[in-house]
Amino acid sequence: MKRRDFLAATAAGATAIGALAAPQLAAAQGSRVLRFVPQANLSSMDAVAGTQYVVRNAALMVWDTLYGVNSQLEPQPQMCEGHQVSDDFKTWTFKLRPGLTFHDGGKVTTRDVLASLKRWMVRDTMGQVITARLDALEALDDQSFRFRLNKPFTKMLFALGKNNAPVALIMPERIAATDPFKLISDYVGSGPMKFNKAEWVPGSKAIFEKFAEYPVRSEAGDWLSGGKRMMFDRIEWQILPDAATATAALQNGEIDWWEQPIPDVVPLLKRNANINVDISDPLGNIGSLRMNHLHPPFNDVRVRRAVMMALNQQDYMQAVVGDDAKLWKLLPSFFTPGTPVYTEEGGDILKGPRRYEEARKLLAEAGYKGEKIILCVATDVAITKAEGDVTADMLAKIGMNVDYQALDWGTVGARRAKKDPPGQGGWHIFHTWHAGADCINPAPYTALDAGGDKAWFGWPNSPEVQARIGDWYAAADLEAEKKAIVAINKASFDYVTYGPTGFFLQYQAWRKNISGVVKAPFPVFWGVQKT
Amino acid sequence: MLTYAAKRVAATIPVMAIVAFLVFSLLYIAPGDPAAIIAGDQATPADVDRIRESLGLDRPFVVRFAEWVWRVLNGDLGQSIFTNLSVTHMIGQRIQPTVSLMVLTLILTICVAVPMGVAAAAKQGTWIDRLVMMVSVSGFSVPVFVVGYLMAYVFALQLDLFPVQGYTPIANGIGPWLSNLVLPVVTLSAAFVALIARVTRATMLEVLSQDYVRTARAKGVSQRPVLFVHALKNAAVPVITVIGLGVASLIGGAVVTESVFAIPGVGRLIVDAILRRDYPVIQGCVLMFSFLYVLVNLGVDLLYTVFDPRIRY
Numbered sequence: 001m002k003r004r005d006f007l008a009a010t011a012a013g014a015t016a017i018g019a020l021a022a023p024q025l026a027a028a029q030g031s032r033v034l035r036f037v038p039q040a041n042l043s044s045m046d047a048v049a050g051t052q053y054v055v056r057n058a059a060l061m062v063w064d065t066l067y068g069v070n071s072q073l074e075p076q077p078q079m080c081e082g083h084q085v086s087d088d089f090k091t092w093t094f095k096l097r098p099g100l101t102f103h104d105g106g107k108v109t110t111r112d113v114l115a116s117l118k119r120w121m122v123r124d125t126m127g128q129v130i131t132a133r134l135d136a137l138e139a140l141d142d143q144s145f146r147f148r149l150n151k152p153f154t155k156m157l158f159a160l161g162k163n164n165a166p167v168a169l170i171m172p173e174r175i176a177a178t179d180p181f182k183l184i185s186d187y188v189g190s191g192p193m194k195f196n197k198a199e200w201v202p203g204s205k206a207i208f209e210k211f212a213e214y215p216v217r218s219e220a221g222d223w224l225s226g227g228k229r230m231m232f233d234r235i236e237w238q239i240l241p242d243a244a245t246a247t248a249a250l251q252n253g254e255i256d257w258w259e260q261p262i263p264d265v266v267p268l269l270k271r272n273a274n275i276n277v278d279i280s281d282p283l284g285n286i287g288s289l290r291m292n293h294l295h296p297p298f299n300d301v302r303v304r305r306a307v308m309m310a311l312n313q314q315d316y317m318q319a320v321v322g323d324d325a326k327l328w329k330l331l332p333s334f335f336t337p338g339t340p341v342y343t344e345e346g347g348d349i350l351k352g353p354r355r356y357e358e359a360r361k362l363l364a365e366a367g368y369k370g371e372k373i374i375l376c377v378a379t380d381v382a383i384t385k386a387e388g389d390v391t392a393d394m395l396a397k398i399g400m401n402v403d404y405q406a407l408d409w410g411t412v413g414a415r416r417a418k419k420d421p422p423g424q425g426g427w428h429i430f431h432t433w434h435a436g437a438d439c440i441n442p443a444p445y446t447a448l449d450a451g452g453d454k455a456w457f458g459w460p461n462s463p464e465v466q467a468r469i470g471d472w473y474a475a476a477d478l479e480a481e482k483k484a485i486v487a488i489n490k491a492s493f494d495y496v497t498y499g500p501t502g503f504f505l506q507y508q509a510w511r512k513n514i515s516g517v518v519k520a521p522f523p524v525f526w527g528v529q530k531t
Numbered sequence: 532m533l534t535y536a537a538k539r540v541a542a543t544i545p546v547m548a549i550v551a552f553l554v555f556s557l558l559y560i561a562p563g564d565p566a567a568i569i570a571g572d573q574a575t576p577a578d579v580d581r582i583r584e585s586l587g588l589d590r591p592f593v594v595r596f597a598e599w600v601w602r603v604l605n606g607d608l609g610q611s612i613f614t615n616l617s618v619t620h621m622i623g624q625r626i627q628p629t630v631s632l633m634v635l636t637l638i639l640t641i642c643v644a645v646p647m648g649v650a651a652a653a654k655q656g657t658w659i660d661r662l663v664m665m666v667s668v669s670g671f672s673v674p675v676f677v678v679g680y681l682m683a684y685v686f687a688l689q690l691d692l693f694p695v696q697g698y699t700p701i702a703n704g705i706g707p708w709l710s711n712l713v714l715p716v717v718t719l720s721a722a723f724v725a726l727i728a729r730v731t732r733a734t735m736l737e738v739l740s741q742d743y744v745r746t747a748r749a750k751g752v753s754q755r756p757v758l759f760v761h762a763l764k765n766a767a768v769p770v771i772t773v774i775g776l777g778v779a780s781l782i783g784g785a786v787v788t789e790s791v792f793a794i795p796g797v798g799r800l801i802v803d804a805i806l807r808r809d810y811p812v813i814q815g816c817v818l819m820f821s822f823l824y825v826l827v828n829l830g831v832d833l834l835y836t837v838f839d840p841r842i843r844y
Contacts, residue, residue, distance in 0.1 A: 041803060043613040044569065049582070051571030123578065165571065181581040183569065185615035201624050202614045203803040204795030240696065240793050248683050248695040249793075380806070407562070410808050414564030417576050432572055446573050456575055 031530040032233040034514075036523070037246050039260040041239045042206045045195060046183045048120050051165040053435065057259075057522045058237070060224065061208055062103075063169035063189035066094065066113070067161030068224030071520070073339065073440060075161035076225035078217070079108070079170060079190070089152035089476075095144045099215040102172050103194045110139035115176035117168060122180040124166040126159035126443045129473060154476055155443065163224055163521055164437060164444035192216070192228040192526060193235060206237040221526045223518075228526040231516075235525060250275060250509060256530060257510040259523055262382060263322045269509045279326075280508035281521045283336050283436030287316055287387055287501030288447060292428050293460045295421050297373075302366040304496035306359040308349045310398045312390075313502035319386035321504050331503040334448055334492050336436035341482050346490030350500070359398040370401045374422045376430040378409040387431035387501055416457040430457070436503070437521035441481070442469045442488060450497050462495040536833065543825045550821040551603065554814050555596050563808040564588075565612045586612060599814065608818070609811035611804075618815035622797060628698045629796035631708070632785055635716040636723065637774070644724040645770065648731020649758055652739060663728055670725025675784050679718040679791035686714055696793035715792040719784050723777055730773045734766035741765075767838040775831030782820055 040054040047059035068078040077083075081097040100108035114137060121127030133151040140146055147156065160168050171189060178184045187195040193208035200206050210233045219226035238255060240246040247265045249255045251272055260280065261269060270277050289311065291298040298304055317328035331337065332347025373395060377388030388404070395402045407415065412430055420426040438444045449469070452461035468491050472484035510517050516528040566583035567574075574582075583589055602609055608618035651663035687695040693714050699707035738744065739762055747761050786798035797816055804812035835842045 043803075043807060043809075044615075050569045051573040052568075053571075055571075165573065179585055181578070181585040183613070183615060200614075200616075201795050202611070202616070202621065203799055204793070238697075238793070242790055242793070244680055245683070245696050245791060245793050248688055252688060252691070252695050254695055254697065408806065410563035410568060410806055413567035414562055414808075417564065417567060417579055434573075438573060444573075446575060454575065454577065456573075459576075 031513075032231075034232045034235045034257065034525070034528065034530060035255045036235060036237050036525075037240050037249075037255050037258040038237050038523075041203050041241065042237060043202055044183050045187050047169060048123055048166045049178075049180060049183050053165070053522070056163070056165040056167060058195075058206065058208075059167065059169060059189075060163070060191070060522060061193040061235070061525060062187060062191045062195045063167075063171060064100075064191045064228075065161055065168055065224060066096075066170065067157050068226075069158070069161050069163055070222040070225040071518075073158075075157035076219075076222075078161065078225060079113075083157070085156070089154050089156075090149045092147040092149075092153075092156050093140070093144065094146070097215070098143075100190055101213055102190045103188045103211055104172070106172055106188075107142075108170065108190050109142045110145040111142075112173045112176065113145055113170055114139055115173040116170045119171075119176045119178070119180045120166055120168045124159075124168070125446060125449075126155065126162070127166070127168070129153070129443075130156070130159060152474075152476075155473070158443065161224060162444060164435075190214070192230045204239055206239075208235040208237070209233065221524070223520050223524060230526055231529045232525070250511070253511060255511075256514050257508070257517065257523075257528075259508055260506055261509045263324060263327065263507070266324070266507050266509075274512050275509055276512055276514075276517070277507050277509045278517075279505050279519055280523075281436065281506065282338065282519045283440065283521050284503055284505040285433045285435055286331060286334075286336065286439050286503055287313075287320060287383070287433045288431060289387065289391060289499035289501050290416075290430050290432065290447075290458045291496075291498065292422065292426065292458050294419055294458075295426065295428070297363075297366060297368045297371065298428060300366045301496060302362050303368060304499075305349065306362040306366070306398060307395070308493075308496055308499055309355040309359040309362070310394050311350065311499050311501065312354050312394065313350060313500075315390045315394070316387055316501035317504055319390050320383050320502075321506075326505070327507075328502055328504040331500050334439065334445075334489055334497070334500060335441075335485060336439045337503055339436075339440045340478060341441060341485040343482070343486045343489050345486045346493040349493055356397050363398060363400070368400070370399070372403045372423070373400050374403045374405060374426070374428045376405050376407055376412050376415055376427045378412040378431070379406045380408045383433055384409070384412070384431045387433075390501075391429065391431065419459070431501075433501075433504075435521060441485070442472050447498060448488070448492060450492070450495065458498065460495065460497045462491065462497065465491045465495055465497060532833070532836065536829065539829045539832070543822065546825055547818065547821060551600065551814070551818060552596075554817045555599065556592075558808075558810050558813060559592050559595075561808075565808040565810065568807050569613065599811075603818070608815035611812050612809050613807060618811050621800060621812060622815060622819060625795055625797045625800045627700060628794045629785055629789070629798060631698075631701065631712060632715055632719065632788065632794065632796060633778070633781055635712055636719045636781060637778075639716055639720045640723045640727055641774070643720070644727035645731050645763075647724070647728040648770075649735055649763060651728065651732040652735030653754065653758055655736060660732075663732065667725040667729045670721045673721065675718060675722060675787045676791050678721045679715070679788060682714045682718050683792070698794045698796075711792075711794075715788045715794060718791070719781065719788045722784065723781060726777060727770065727773060731766065731770050734769045735762055738762045738766045764838055768835055768842075771831055771834050771838065775827055778827045779824055782824075 038054050042054055042058050044055055047056040064079050066080045067075040069075050079096055079100055081095045084093045121131045133149040133153055135150050136148040138146055175184050175186045187197055192211055192214045194211045196207040196209050210230050216229050217227045221227045243262045243265055246258055250258050266277055269275050291304055293299055313330045321327040332344045332350040335342050375392060378384040392402045392404050415427055416430050418426045422428050434447050442448055446456045449455045450460040450462035450465035452459055468487040472481060475481040475484050513531045518524050567579050570579045570582050610617055647663050651660045654660050683695050686692050693710055697711055699711050701708045744762055747757050786802055789796040789798040801816040
């Protein structure tokens, strides 16, 4: 090849490469499109039948709620114009605000509301509490409906407006008629964004389009309350399971907002002048060491207490979030720090230097003789893998014989439901974490329940804890609630319902041309803009 | 040959039946529970049980298998447990990116690896041979995801020539389509080029030592026709065999490449389905890949007759 031919060919090649790159630059325009990377794959859209956070986050755009909590965790009217409650808190009457329509053009009526609430009440803990006290849930007309209860229920507005899944989402009657244990397949809501099912590629992308007829409330948007004003015509959720790819895509401007970057890449993102990094959810998460209360040795409270004596939250938190001290704190409590009812009373067992020798003695006293402890660790989830590693080390320190079983989350999810003895397919310990938003009080907090067979995995059984939770439900004001929460915390530590492994926060990251991103337990899309 | 092809196509039926039974059985005994995943972490055990019941996952193996086989025989691969979308629709959404990735990888591999192997054999023992071998060893040794990250870092982040991730359908234009595929294809080709180049070199060395090649050279035939007309055609059969076998490893590599470059292909679909225990999707994808693999092998067998007239079916 002649030198001139070579240069010509090289130039042509470079031009061709430039032409290939050009569409990418063009696609990056469009300030009316937000490209968002969620925490996980969006594999379904039913936040009533399922409690996955990612599903809840998507559903909150598509379906609206009667009430909605604000950043102070106070429920505010959303689809409702307002309510009336009787002095004895037994009769609650609500009125819908005018102009509410579904994405298919249908008017929102009380028929839709009642059907939606009935489906939700089957699945939700607070819904079940309402059902247990319910005399009637009835429509007064197309716009008004009423709960008639046989016992006072002071927390109705929180129940209807909470962000914890299952969320009381209002769907058209035909969709709400679906069995509460089956996933819906019709995604028509009345929220500020419509779900574009035709463009949905599960595992890759989910598209939401602005619902032009959405009647935005006049108040400022604040979490689930106020004006849900959408500044985008289209929100594209891009599923990027690989953190390195998501990091590169954010740096390259191919995505605008990443809900949950892993701690390892945060320093790199912070160094980038075009990227903002901040805490995503001020309510954070509580790590959990869950023991099986049905079988020895953890059916003995002394063994559970021995574990708590050795449990070093600092070890757990550093393993989970690394060296960034802003991301974690010690948590001698079962409740979310920074919330109105938070207490540390009763949490002494987690405070101070760890007492390994005492723990060993207590184990001996309880008759533990080196039986195998089956520790099920979901190694495909960074948080549970880190927690599991620390637990294996901690149990070894107090002389327990650990059988570390490395599994994937799908397997742990199925295994933990087995009540069989650990040697016959059951388990002794698994790890998870609870969103702080779910631990603000006992209502959404399934992991705190100690109702035996009906309790969450591990099946803790403590009448004392249950009685104190009952006190909270009966509490009429904040002071009474605080008192009940202190009692619950003490009883739960005394019984060791589970082992809190610490409180940790996570980051979110977004390009600097995006404004209006707020800290919340879920991504708040209303009010976010792109320049 | 037509009879042979028809027989081979017919033989795929028992193969597919065995694959179907094995896949269904393995998934049945494998740990994991889609109901628990649908229910989410906060759900109670009773909720998980009810969801499992509503999905029909509590029914006996035989009933579920018979139902699934009946549906498949009627051309229905079922519905995803999670999305309620039909498996056929989900595979249809994903097939173009995967086929694009695999076809372009095959083309690039053959265009690069065969000349490399021929050159290495023709210049055995020289720096060209050593260079080809070095490239081959590197291609084999470096994992696909490392190559992928390096490519993305250099050509997307540093030079800003290509996007880091994603896929643009071919209907949106050849340019955008290729733009998204350049890095994944080069990444996926790396190991495959190494394999084919080595096999081509070894086979060519054997062929070049044959009497008829010596005769051709003695008759004054120049180097290029000797290599590409006389030798390469006879060396093609083992190379085609390896290319055919390599399609299977290409499918495995595509899973990783699709994850690294966030390409919405069938590879990622099957990985996601396995992680969620979305049984109908796993079964549908495995059946499809098995069928594809059987077809590729049939194609390879038929190609033998093109390159070696002595082979008759």
